[in-house]
Amino acid sequence: MTKLHALLVEDDPVDVEQVRIALSKDGFEVTSEVTDTAEGFTRLIRTGAYDIILADYKLPQWRGMDALDVLRRENLDIPVIVVTGYLGEERAVDCIKQGATDCVLKDRMGRLSPSVRRALEEKRLRKERRDSEMELARKVEELARSNRDLEQFAYVASHDLQEPLRMVANYTQLLTERYRGKFDEQADKYLHYAADGALRMQALIQDLLKFSRVGKHQVELRPTESRAIVEQALANLQAAIQESGALVERSAIPVVMADPSQLTQVFQNLIANAIKFHGVEPPKVQIAAEKKGEQWEFAVSDNGIGIPADQQQDIFVIFRRLHGRGEYDGNGIGLAICKKIVERHGGQIWVEAQAGGGSCFKFTLPAEHSRTTQAAHA
Numbered sequence: 001m002t003k004l005h006a007l008l009v010e011d012d013p014v015d016v017e018q019v020r021i022a023l024s025k026d027g028f029e030v031t032s033e034v035t036d037t038a039e040g041f042t043r044l045i046r047t048g049a050y051d052i053i054l055a056d057y058k059l060p061q062w063r064g065m066d067a068l069d070v071l072r073r074e075n076l077d078i079p080v081i082v083v084t085g086y087l088g089e090e091r092a093v094d095c096i097k098q099g100a101t102d103c104v105l106k107d108r109m110g111r112l113s114p115s116v117r118r119a120l121e122e123k124r125l126r127k128e129r130r131d132s133e134m135e136l137a138r139k140v141e142e143l144a145r146s147n148r149d150l151e152q153f154a155y156v157a158s159h160d161l162q163e164p165l166r167m168v169a170n171y172t173q174l175l176t177e178r179y180r181g182k183f184d185e186q187a188d189k190y191l192h193y194a195a196d197g198a199l200r201m202q203a204l205i206q207d208l209l210k211f212s213r214v215g216k217h218q219v220e221l222r223p224t225e226s227r228a229i230v231e232q233a234l235a236n237l238q239a240a241i242q243e244s245g246a247l248v249e250r251s252a253i254p255v256v257m258a259d260p261s262q263l264t265q266v267f268q269n270l271i272a273n274a275i276k277f278h279g280v281e282p283p284k285v286q287i288a289a290e291k292k293g294e295q296w297e298f299a300v301s302d303n304g305i306g307i308p309a310d311q312q313q314d315i316f317v318i319f320r321r322l323h324g325r326g327e328y329d330g331n332g333i334g335l336a337i338c339k340k341i342v343e344r345h346g347g348q349i350w351v352e353a354q355a356g357g358g359s360c361f362k363f364t365l366p367a368e369h370s371r372t373t374q375a376a377h378a
């Protein structure tokens with residue numbers, strides 16, 4: 001027997017009895033209340049936890065279908081089945097459109113139980129979906145919070161470590177300068193290692209601080225001339241460009257919604273890498289953009305050493321590098337910063353292999369008119 005707590009919206013005691021008999025016959029253990037007025041209905045649904053509402057279409061004092069409005073107002077998800085005399089197809093469709101689960105004719109009571117079972121099953125599925133959506137929302141919030149905590153930790157740690165580290169770096173340097181050659185050769189080597197290690201740690205801590213600062217401020221998206229941003233990035237990289245003899249080509253690049261100083265950082269990091277990781281040929285860098293729906297897709301490609309396919313995701317992780325310091329200098333922070341900035345703009349970043357060797361970094365940004373993408377993800 002399936003327990004069923006039903007609310008019957010009905011004015012005819014004979015029909016009430018018929019409904020009860022039909023349900024009991026098909027294995028329902030029914031408990032029920034009956035009402036035929038709006039006030040009675042509202043009072044009852046506020047107090048009783050009903051599994052189902054079986055409503056006559058037309059009552060002398062009230063339209064049974066109005067029950068749907070009351071349920072919506074009260075924010076209750078209880079399935080409503082219209083149980084009625086002749087209704088006509090058009091009205092039946094209308095009832096379903098308004099939110100009833102089904103319509104059952106009084107002279108076809110055999111259909112009532114299957115209809116109730118289906119309504120209960122649909123309600124169970126709705127609840128399951130709501131629960132999993134809520135669980136998902138909770139997990140997203142938890143993840144965002146733990147991300148914020150982690151970011152805060154990285155910021156505080158890198159900020160507070162700077163001062164003691166400065167002491168270590170200054171004094172090991174002082175020691176190296178003052179006492180070089182005063183002990184034996186071994187001691188000189190140790191002093192050099194200590195000073196070098198302290199300097200490297202300082203660089204790492206400063207990079208970590210740079211990385212966590214990206215997340216500290218809200219992104220202010222505004223129409224930004226990306227051509228000017230690229231020119232600024234190239235001006236900042238002038239020394240590296242001249243030294244390497246790099247050739248930089250740019251095709252028409254558009255206005256996008258972005259935070260100008262953060263976008264400069266993205267271009268600067270990508271172009272610097274395109275120059276740094278060159279092969280035997282002098283670096284050749286191409287900057288282009290292509291409209292893809294509501295977004296612009298930028299591409300910064302080079303003719304350099306390329307990136308193996310199985311490592312194309314890893315390189316965006318903070319401090320992840322594919323080469324030793326002896327080969328190419330750097331700390332492995334540049335791409336992690338690019339990823340953080342682009343994602344805070346509501347875009348994505350990835351790398352593709354170039355057909356003739358080299359790499360092509362791509363990222364998306366909202367186009368100028370898509371102001372709805374005011375992404376300020378923390």
Ligand code: ADP
Pocket residue numbers: 269273274275277302304305306307315320321322323329330331332333334335336359
């Ligand atoms: P860094 O440049 O300081 O090493 P990044 O985060 O900018 O740090 O890059 C991470 C790694 O990704 C680099 O060490 C390098 O191995 C690889 N990489 C980045 N850009 C390129 C590129 N244009 N060509 C080849 N490898 C690259």
